[in-house]
Amino acid sequence: MxxxxxxxxxxxxxxxxxxxxxxxxxxxxxxxxxxxxxxxxxxxxxxxxxxxxxxxxxxxxxxxxxxxxxxxLITVYHDVWQQGDKTSREKVPVRTELRCLNxxxxxxxxxxxxxxxxxxxxxxxxxxxxxxxxxxxxxxxxxxxxxxxxxxxxxxxxxxxxxxxxxxxxxxRTIPRPVLRGFTWYPHGHSFDNEFLRLRVGDFFIGRLTITDNLVHFFITMPKPPTDVNTKDLKKVRDVALKKMQDVGCPAEIIDIVRDSDPESLNFVTEFWYxxxxxxxxxxxxxxxxxxxxxxxxxxxxxxxxxxxxxxxxxxxxxxxxxxxxxxxxxxxxxxxxxxxxxxxxxxxxxxxxxxxxxxxxxxxxxxxxxxxxxxxxxxxxxxxxxxxxxxxxxxxxxxxxxx
Ligand SMILES: Cc1cc2nc3c(=O)[nH]c(=O)nc-3n(C[C@H](O)[C@H](O)[C@H](O)COP(=O)(O)OP(=O)(O)OC[C@H]3O[C@@H](n4cnc5c(N)ncnc54)[C@H](O)[C@@H]3O)c2cc1C
CATH class of the missing domain: 3.50.50.60 (FAD/NAD(P)-binding domain)
Incomplete structure (x- = not known):
């Protein structure tokens, strides 16, 4: 042998x-x-x-x-909590180096x-x-x-x-929690601050991190995985997420980021491991x-x-x-x-x-x-x-x- x-x-x-x-x-x-x-x-x-x-x-x-x-460099944590008509905001400076990498x-x-x-x-x-x-x-x-x-x-x-x-x-161990992540590219630049926006709206937890003047990373943590779609079809998962985000009253600015995202960059996990x-x-x-x-x-x-x-x-x-x-x-x-x-x-x-x-x-x-x-x-x-x-x-x- x-x-x-x-x-x-x-x-x-x-x-x-x-x-x-x-x-x-x-x-x-x-x-x-x-x-x-x-x-x-x-x-x-x-x-x-x-x-x-x-x-x-x-x-x-x-x-x-x-x-x-x-x-x-990301300089601020921007926390937004939207509950019905009420929205509370808090900005906390990030005092150490934080960057979002591809x-x-x-x-x-x-x-x-x-x-x-x-x-x-x-x-x-x-x-x-x-x-x-x-x-x-x-x-x-x-x-x-x-x-x-x-x-x-x-x-x-x-x-x-x-x-x-x-x-x-x-x-x-696992925690069932579907998350859709991706990038959105702005050929003429975006208008967002260099911040980590953390938005709670309904049962959704959404993050937006600026990478460069033209590139933004986002994640959407959903309460439940989308039903009736093949979760390998990431464009369909995104469509379902967008519909649900609209239903819970997610701000138009965030909806646009997700809708305009690069389909090739999308990534979907259904659980967290720890x-x-x-x-x-x-x-x-x-x-x-x-x-x-x-x-x-x-x-x-x-x-x-x-x-x-x-x-x-x-x-x-x-x-x-x-x-x-x-x-x-x-x-x-x-x-x-x-x-x-x-x-x-x-x-x-x-x-x-x-x-x-x-x-x-x-x-x-x-x-x-x-x-x-x-x-x-x-x-x-x-x-x-x-x-x-x-x-x-x-x-x-x-x-x-x-x-x-
Ligand atoms: C939604 C989400 C968001 C996150 N955000 C952040 C964040 O912002 N910042 C942060 O620091 N961390 C974050 N994490 C955690 C981070 O992604 C992980 O801690 C990190 O990727 C772990 O790296 P790793 O190399 O240990 O494992 P992995 O990235 O899992 O790499 C393991 C590699 O091993 C290979 N492999 C697996 N099994 C075998 C095998 N049997 N034989 C040979 N090869 C094998 C795989 O193909 C893979 O390439 C996040 C995690 C999740 C789920």
């Missing part, structure tokens, strides 16, 4: 976290192989808000300057500096086993039945992670030299807009830790011995767990307030915890995960 292919560091998943991890490792002089199930780079989801903590990571990775050129720009910026051949497309991992010979961390089985050995295995394959399952983590904060506190994130990062470790839904940036932070901390294992093995390019790799992955987990546990808690509580209609007592408790976490002042965005 042919020998299974063997690699030093294998990353499963070429999304934001997987690519950032490969790039961070490359910057530390450590080669890796990224296995991505799609046939090409995936950039679903239209826009992504990146806060100051994420920008610090992008700086460390050497891609911040080019990405800053693609998106304006996910495609982010993914491409991360991928372009990774050495050729690092990303292998069309490789879906179906199962993970411990290496029976003990020399390697894990044996991966692909969907086509071929196998590969990895001394270090990092699961960055998002919510339905095979690596997380191998580590004994529970499947992520790992409850107590599982992030107690979950097993390591088995030997196998670990997880990004949503595979701490899926947290979109409620505080930190899932992507937290995955970027993971990448830096993980590469820094593995870099230390290589340094201890006497210089870059050398393969660190298994116990050193295992120890450094343990350090990565110890460093990340408190940070991602607090983010998961904040997102969980924000989600409870936004989608679960809690009792007044629970609501009071949730608000008190958010105050303690410094949610309103975006304390989570001030975090600095340090240098690569």
């Amino acid at each position: 042919a020998e299974a292919e063997a690699h030093s560091v294998v990353i499963v998943g070429g999304g934001i976290c997987g690519l950032a991890t490969a790039l961070a490792l490359h910057r530390k002089g450590i080669a890796s192989l990224v296995l991505e199930k799609s046939r090409s780079l995936r950039a679903d989801g239209a826009g992504i808000g990146v806060h100051a903590n994420g920008w610090r990571v992008l700086e460390q990775l050497g891609v911040a300057a080019e990405l800053r050129d693609t998106a304006h 996910r495609k720009d982010l993914i491409e910026a991360l991928a372009k500096d990774i050495p050729a051949g690092t990303i292998r497309f069309g490789c879906r991992i179906a199962a993970i086993d411990a290496d029976p010979a003990g020399g390697h961390g894990a044996v991966l089985t692909m969907a086509d039945g071929t196998t590969m050995k990895a001394k270090v295995l990092i699961g960055c394959e998002g919510t339905y992670s095979v690596v997380a399952k191998y580590l004994g983590l529970s499947p992520v 790992r409850p904060p107590w599982e992030v506190v107690f979950g097993s994130f390591q088995k030997g030299t196998v670990t997880v990062a990004g949503d595979a470790m701490h899926a947290m839904g979109p409620f505080i807009g930190q899932g992507g940036s937290a995955g970027l932070e993971d990448a830096v901390v993980l590469a820094r830790s593995l870099g230390r294992a290589v340094d201890d093995a006497d210089g870059a390019g050398k393969d660190a011995p298994a116990p050193a790799r295992e120890k450094m992955i343990g350090e990565y987990i110890r460093e990340r767990r408190p940070r991602v546990a607090l983010l998961s808690l904040e997102s969980f509580i924000m989600g409870a307030l936004l989608v679960r209609s809690p009792s007044p007592v629970t609501k009071l408790f949730c608000v008190a915890v958010l105050i303690l976490l410094g949610s309103k002042s975006l304390r989570h965005a001030y975090y600095d995960c340090g240098r690569l």
Whole structure:
């Protein structure tokens, strides 16, 4: 029988976290192989808000300057709550860096500096086993039945992670909540401020983020998925959303943004995924030299807009830790011995767990307030915890995960 292919560091998943991890490792002089199930780079989801903590990571990775050129600074949260004839408004300045990126720009910026051949497309991992010979961390089985050995295995394959399952983590939980996202392009420029508009009208929660003078990202969170339409037909989903938005009295300005959106940019999800904060506190994130990062470790839904940036932070901390294992093995390019790799992955987990546990808690509580209609007592408790976490002042965005 042919020998299974063997690699030093294998990353499963070429999304934001997987690519950032490969790039961070490359910057530390450590080669890796990224296995991505799609046939090409995936950039679903239209826009992504990146806060100051994420920008610090992008700086460390050497891609911040080019990405800053693609998106304006968002300076204000503009909250509008429309209830019947009454409308309340609040504008809160954003005191840290917040920009809404086109996910495609982010993914491409991360991928372009990774050495050729690092990303292998069309490789879906179906199962993970411990290496029976003990020399390697894990044996991966692909969907086509071929196998590969990895001394270090990092699961960055998002919510339905095979690596997380191998580590004994529970499947992520879901909150049914349909969201339509997209971009609207204004060839002659738009008239919106550089703000994150958050509009509540009826059961709808709508967001509008300015990207450039000509480009706007929007999301529409609906109470229920549209019925009687094929939800893969995104233009039809948009038509249903528009009709319902009109019915609840959504402002014409917002209706126009959605109606004029680029059909190619539309993205629709029917649920949010999250790992409850107590599982992030107690979950097993390591088995030997196998670990997880990004949503595979701490899926947290979109409620505080930190899932992507937290995955970027993971990448830096993980590469820094593995870099230390290589340094201890006497210089870059050398393969660190298994116990050193295992120890450094343990350090990565110890460093990340408190940070991602607090983010998961904040997102969980924000989600409870936004989608679960809690009792007044629970609501009071949730608000008190958010105050303690410094949610309103975006304390989570001030975090600095340090240098690569
Ligand atoms: C509606 C919505 C809005 C959001 N808004 C924001 C925001 O504004 N800011 C923010 O920071 N975060 C936001 N998030 C969260 C953010 O999108 C995620 O945290 C982030 O995309 C996670 O990145 P990841 O690389 O860990 O996982 P993913 O992006 O899920 O990437 C996983 C990759 O692994 C691949 N893969 C999966 N399984 C396998 C397999 N078995 N074998 C090989 N490859 C595999 C997939 O094809 C994919 O490319 C939002 C999420 C949602 C749902």
